[in-house]
Amino acid sequence: MANFEPILLRNRGVTGSTSLKVYESRGGYRAVRKALKMTPDEVVEEVKKANLRGRGGAGFPAGMKWSFLPKDRTRTLLCVNADESEPPTFCNRVLMETDPHQLIEGTIIAAYATKSQIAYIYMRVEFHEQFHIVQRAIDEAYAAGYLGTKIFGTDYSLECYVHRGAGAYVCGEETGLIESLEGKRGWPRIKPPFPAVEGLFRRPTVVNNVETLSCVPHIIERGAAWFTGIGPPHSTGPKLFCISGPVKKPGCYESPMTISVRDLLEREDMGGGMLPGKRAKAVLPGGASMGIISANEFDMKMDFEDPRKFGLLGLGTAAAVVIDDSIDMRVVLRNMARFYGTESCGQCTQCREGTAWMHKMATRIAMGAGRVEDLDVMLQTARNMGMMPGLSICGLPDGATYPIETIIKKFRGELESAIRAQPAGRAKRVLSVLN
Amino acid sequence: MAQPAGERLLKLSRSVKRAMSWQTINRNLPVMDPKAPPVLTEAVREKIRGFFPRYETKRAVLLPALHIVQDALGHISWKAMAEIAALLEIQPSDVIDTISFYTHFWTHSKGKKVIVACRSVSCEVMGGVAVLEELKKRLGIDEHETTADGAYSLVTEECLAGCDHAPCVIINEKLHKRVRAEDVVKLLADHANARLEIPRSDLFDAPAKTAADPASQNSQAEDLVGTTSDVREMRES
Amino acid sequence: MPKITIDNKEIECRAGVPVLQAALEAGWDVPHYCYHPGLSIVASCRLCLMEMMMPNPKTQELSWSPKLVPSCQTPVKDGLICRFGSDTVKHNQRVCMEFFLLNHPLDCPVCDQAGECYLQDYSYKFGNPTSRMVDQKLKNPKKDIGPRTLLYQDRCVMCSRCVRVTDEVSGTFELGIVNRGSRCEIDAFPGKPLDNPLQGNVVDVCPVGAMLDKDFLFKRRVWELRSTSSVCPKCATGCAIHVDHADNKVYRLKPRFNPKVNTWWMCDEGRFGFKYVHDKKRIVKPIVRRGMDHESPDWADVPDIVRFRFSELVKRDGAAKVAAVLSPFLSCEEAWLLCKFIRSLAPTAALVTGLIPYSGEDRKFPIGSNNGTTKFTILKEKCPNRRGIETILKAFGGTTLTFDEFCKKATTGEFSAAWITGGYPEPWVEKETAKIAEKIEFLVVQDIFENELCTGAGMIFPSCGWAEREGSFMNAAGVLQSFERAIAPPDGAKQDGQYLYDIAGYSGLYRATRIRELMSAEVPAMKELYVPPEMPAHAH
C-alpha cells in the first residue's frame, strides 16, 4: 500500500485546482450529473451501502443519518460542518483550499439525496483565505447553473450559503452549530429531538463534515463496492490523516484506514520521521479529544475500532500531533485542560465546572506548584464529568476526559517526579497566596 | 517553563482579587446617549439586510450582522448592539448574549491590527510560547491588551487549524505560518502583514476601518462585560 | 394513566409529564435545578439524571442502560422502568453538588435565601461534607439588575430559570446569559434592566440566593416567617398566594400553585401591594356619631346599637328605605352575613354591588400572546370578589342595584338608612358620591381608611386588611378560593367577619368554614370551593 493513489486530494498540487474549469477538466461534476439522474433514495442507498462513516469525529454512517429524515417532510436543510476547531486538525482546511468544488459537488449530491432546499456551509471565522476560496467557487457554480434554481437543467433547486462562525469550538457540535446558525449562542441542544427530525429553524436538518461530503461524489461516480474495497470493513474509504509537531513533513495525507500511528509518523510519503535531534515521546493520535498514546503504543491502527483498545475515545479526526521528549508533560496537560476549560459552553454543570477546575489544577501543576494528590483529584474530576455517557448534553466533556485521563495514567511517573522535584513547600506557599 | 511562574501567579492573584472584589454593576443606567446619532451607516444596514433572504428568521442574520458591524467599526459598542437589535427585531439582551459567547466579537475597541496567536497543542509543542513572549516584548503589551498607539492588539486563541505550519499567528485576516521568535520583529515591521493576498469575494469584504465610535459614558459597565477572550482572568494561562 | 416503575415501586402517574415530575409527585426527592413545570425544558443542570431500563438493540432484552438520562427530559411512558437509588445516580448527584459549590462564596450567613435554599438543602442531602478544591475561586460581581431585584452572581447555579421566565412568561426578554463556560453570567443590557410587571417571579424561581428581592432584602430570616395560604386581593385574577409573616407583620407575598388561576406566577402589583395593611392611618375602632359628638363604643354594645338604629328607621320609613352596599373587597362570607342582617331587619332592603375599581386595560403575558398562548393575565378590574358579591346578591334576590344606580337613588333621598362597605386600598369616594352622605339619615361606613363619607356617617366600622381576615373570593373566571387569616387585626379592631357575625345575631367565634356551610345551603354556587393540589413536597 506504499503508494496509494489519492482520491480526495487528487487535485492537490494541480495548478488552478480551486477553479471550476480545472476541476471539471479533471472529471469534476460528473458524479453530480449521474446522481441527479438517480432518485434521491437511490443516492441514499448507495451511500449507505458504501458504509461512509462520518469524518467529523463521531463516525456515524452518513447514509444512515440521511435515512432518519422523516418521510413526510416538506423542507429539509443541509449544514456542512466546516468549523474544524479540534486541535490539531486541519484536513477540512486542506480540502477547502485545494478542492472547493469537490466539496460543493458533494454538497449538491447530499442535498439532492436529502431533498434539501438550502445548504449552509458553517465555516469557522479564522478561515479567511479558505472562505474566499470557497465563496468564489460557489459563485462560479452559481454562474454555471450548478447551484441556484433548476440546477443542471433539472427541476431540482438548491441554494448554498457560507455562514461564518465566530470563534467557538462547541459550534462544531451539530446542534451547537444549528443554534449558532440561528444567531444564538452555540449552546448544544438536548436530544431528542435529533436534528434529522427537528433541527435548524425546526426543520429536518442534516449536518455533515466537509470530508464526509467530499467522499460522496466518488462513491456515486465509482460505486459503493469500489468504496468499501478500500480499507478494513468497518472503516471503509479513503481518509485524510493530519500530522503535526516536530516531524520532518507535517501535513495532511490520504490513505485507507490501514495505517498505524508509526506509519503516519515515519513513512517517507507521510510524516517522514522526527526532526533531527527530536525523539517522539507521545502522540495525540486523533485530535485532542481522543487521548494520548505513549511511544510504545505507536502500532495502534488508525481506524474506527482500534483506538478503543488503547484507552482512547475513538479515531476522532485522525489528526495526530507528536510530542517530543523535550516537552514537559505538565505543559501538555495544561494545554489540554485549558482548551476544554475555555471552550466549554457552560450549559451543563459537570462540563462547565469540571473543565474549569481541571484547568485551574493543571495550570498550577504546570507552574510548578502542584501536589501529587492533585493528579488524583484531576483523574476523578475527569471521570466524574465525562466517562459515563449521558452526563452532559454534548460530547465535549468526554473529549475533555480522555486526554486528561490518558496523560495522567500513561505518564504518571513523569508527572509525579516533576512534582516531587519542586522546591519543598512551594505548592503550600502558592496555595496560601491564592486563598 | 515552570520556573518564574510562582511570582507571576502571586502578582496575578493579587490583581485579580483587587479587580473583582464586590463590584456592583448597575444595569438600571443606560450606557449610551439615546440622542447620539446612530453608529450604523445606511450602507452597513443595507449590507445586513442583504442577508435576510438567506435565512428563515431575522435573528439568524445576527452573526453576519455582527461580522459586518465589527468590520466597519472595529468593535461592537453598546450602541451598535442596540441598533442591530432594532434592525433584526430582537432584544439588545439577545445581542449581548450572543456576542459574549464568541471570542471573535469585541465589545471594546481594539487596535487596527489584531494579532491572534495560537496557543493550542501543536503550536505550543513547536515553540508558540516563545513567539507569544516575543510578541509581548516587542509590542510592550500583555495578552488581551492594545498598544498605546492603537496599532496592535494581542490575543491568544485555541487551534487555528493551521497546525501543519505551527506555530501560527493570524494578523487580522492573514495567517502567518511557522513563525519563529526571531521572525517577530520583521513580521511586525511589514506593512502588508495583515493583507490577504488572494482575490476576495465581495461578501464580508471589510471596508477600510473607520475611527472607532466615541467611548460610551458608563465606562464601568463597559469594563465589566467582555467577550470571553477579554475576561481578565484568562491572562492567567 | 401510565404506570411506571421507579426504584422497584410501581406508580401510576399523569400522562404527558416528565419522569421527574411523576417522581416528585409520588414523593421522591429528586434533586433538580433547571426543571420547572412552568418553563421549557433545557436539561442543563444534569442533577436529575436517572438510570433507565432499555432494550438491547440486538437481543431486545431489557437491561440497565449504561447511559444516565435526564429524568426531566424523559416523558413517562407506560412500562418505563427507572431508578434513582442506584450508586451511579447518587454518585452523579454528589459530583454535581461538589461542582456547584466550587466557586460559591459560601456566604450563607448573610444570604436572604438561607433556610429555603436548594443549594443548602441539596448539599446537605446529596453532597459531600468537604471540598477538595484548593485553588482560587472565581469571583463574580453583584449586579443591580433592576429596580426591584439584585443579582448576586457568585451564588448562581446557572439553571437559566430566570432567563426563561423573562422569555417565556413575561415575554420581555430582559435577561440573558453572557460569556461562556465557567464565566457564564446572567445579565441584562445596560439601560434595559429587569423591569416588568411579572419580574418578581424571577426571584421565586431562582432555586438559590442569586436573585433577591430588594423589598425583602435583609428584612428577616426566612425560618422565622410563617406562611399562610391566601388569595391576592389586588385584581380579579385572584392569584393564590402565600402570605409570609412574623410578629403580626406581613413581610412578603409569594405565589402559590393554582393550575386554574395563576399557575406558578403572580404579578408585582399584587406582590408588593400588601403595604397598606400596615398603614398607620387605618381606622382601628368602631365610632358612633351623634351630632357633633363621637365616641368609641365597646365592641360588645355594637350589635345592639346597630340593630336599634336600623329597626327604628325601618319602622318609621319602611324596609324599602334601607340599603346595603357590598364592596367587592368583602369576602363572600362577610357579604352574606351583611345581607342576612339587613334583610332580616328590612326584608325589602336594596342590596347594592359596591364600586368596581378599574385601572388601565387587561394585560396579557407573555407580551404579545393571544388567547391560546397567554400564561398570565393582570386584569383591569382591581378587586378580588366582584363575581362573588354578584352571585350572592342574585341568590338573595329582591331589589339589587349597581353602585351607580344606588348613588343616583340616594341623591334623591330614596334611602334613609344605608350600610356602605369599602376596604379599598386606595381612596375611592369621589366628590359626587360623598354628597349622598347628607341624604341618608343613618349611614354606616365600614372601611379601612377614613373616607369622605365618614363625616356624615352615624357609625364607622374599621375594615381589616385581607391578611387579617378569613373567607373566600370568587375571581373573574368564577373560581372560588378560600384565604386564611395570616395576622391579627391591629389593637382595638376586630375582623369584619366577626362583628358582622355578631351583628347578624350569631354568637361565638366567627369561622369562615362554618358560614360557608350555611351560605352554600342557600347559594349553591358557593359550594364549590376550589382547593388547588399541593405542590409536591420536594418540587420547587
Ligand SMILES: Cc1cc2nc3c(=O)[nH]c(=O)nc-3n(C[C@H](O)[C@H](O)[C@H](O)COP(=O)(O)O)c2cc1C
Ligand atoms: C464538542 C464537539 C465539537 C465538534 N466539532 C466538530 C468540528 O469542528 N467539525 C466537525 O466536522 N464535527 C465536529 N463535531 C462532530 C459533530 O457533532 C458531528 O458529529 C459531525 O459534524 C457530523 O458529521 P459527520 O457525520 O459527517 O462526521 C464535534 C462534536 C463535538 C461533541
Ligand code: SF4
Ligand atoms: S457538555 Fe459542555 S460543551 Fe456540551 S453542552 Fe454541556 S456544557 Fe456545553
Ligand code: SF4
Ligand atoms: S440567577 Fe438563579 S434562576 Fe437565574 S440562572 Fe442563576 S440560579 Fe438560576
Ligand code: FES
Ligand atoms: S495548534 Fe496552533 S494552529 Fe492548530
Ligand code: FES
Ligand atoms: S437536568 Fe433535569 S432538572 Fe436540570
